[in-house]
Amino acid sequence: MLTDSSVKLCCNTKRGCPELTKVDENYYTIKDDDGNIIKIHKDELKLVGDAVKLIDESKDKLLLG
16 A cells, blocks of 8 residues: 555465655664564665565574574
């Protein structure tokens, strides 16, 4: 679902879908399935996709602890 300032990221599960909302020119909020909300700068948000790729590509190389 798309509005003027938010997007619902539907994932085809029985749980709710995360929602991304633009707060102002520099900040967004992400509301998760449980209603928890984080506020994140748009520059940091742009890095999330890259971080997911990095973690997925190097899952066998990650050190835990």
